[in-house]
Amino acid sequence: MASAEWTSWRPLRLAEEVPAGLLAEQLDGGQSFRWQREPDGSWVGVFGSTVAALRHGPQGLEWRGLKGSAHAEDALRDYLDAEGAQARLAEALPWRSDPVLRVAREAYPGLRILRQDPHETLIGFLCSSNKRILQIRVMVAALAEKLGEPLGGGFRAMPTWEAIAAADDAVLRSCSLGYRAAYLRGTAKKLIARRRWAQEFAALPTPALLAELQSLPGVGPKVASCVTLFGFGRLESFPVDTWVVQALADAYGLRGWKPAQLEQFGRTHFGAAAGLAQQFLFSAARHGMLPRAEVTQSPKPTRPRPRK
DNA sequence: GTCCAGGATTCAG
């Protein structure tokens, strides 16, 4: 945006170093859909009501925000898990005994779960069903542009549920949402009656949270799992999408398993930070970096039966 | 033109 006035670049010191080259996968790897690479290689994004830019510069990881916005750095630090809570969880994952996870982890060292806003996460993944990441970004950008509140510099926030519920059909249709427009509208109508839904949901244990989310139109098991993981910080959630299905089938030999069975496998095999393991596998699978299992050595799961 | 996409919903059996 030509009209944006930025502060100067400043170093962003996190408990854990972000390796150069990780930013693309961290910011634009299918967790958030609102980061864009600039011609100079930096990344500009909007999360919640914060506009920020990130890059690897002379002083390592550097950031800048719009002039006059006070809490951008604090918001950015929270967003990126500045205290390093996930570093310990990542270390505790079974990568030492799991050669597939080891490969995925070494392919994207430092990859973490972004601590996103629940509202924004729900909108993003309501748009995600049966769509590629690139197309989701287009839909989300259109929603912000046409229905979101201005944040300065030409940037806009994600629209409120009120704005979505009140939007003309023609406006929603112009966002390339397809049949997902009805998902957004239906969820908006249900949630405008519960202004504090995010706080109420955040107080629930994960199984109840999943159930509440799945009671919303357009939210099934996979979208609900993504929202708990990315929007509510439930690191134990293990979303099973097409890439994870392929990764577990090819690299772990779990062919023919249904998504619910794979989710159970993921949560028991990877433990408290299964969602983090999922993100390593997702990224590695999407970039064709996972090995293929020998057909003869598929693991013996504790619970589910593979066939029928 | 055909096929597919970080799936969910609806319907048939």
Add this chain to the structure above:
DNA sequence: CTGAATCATGGA
């Protein structure tokens, strides 16, 4: 309960 058809849209 499980599995298949259907959904709207854009890109390959």
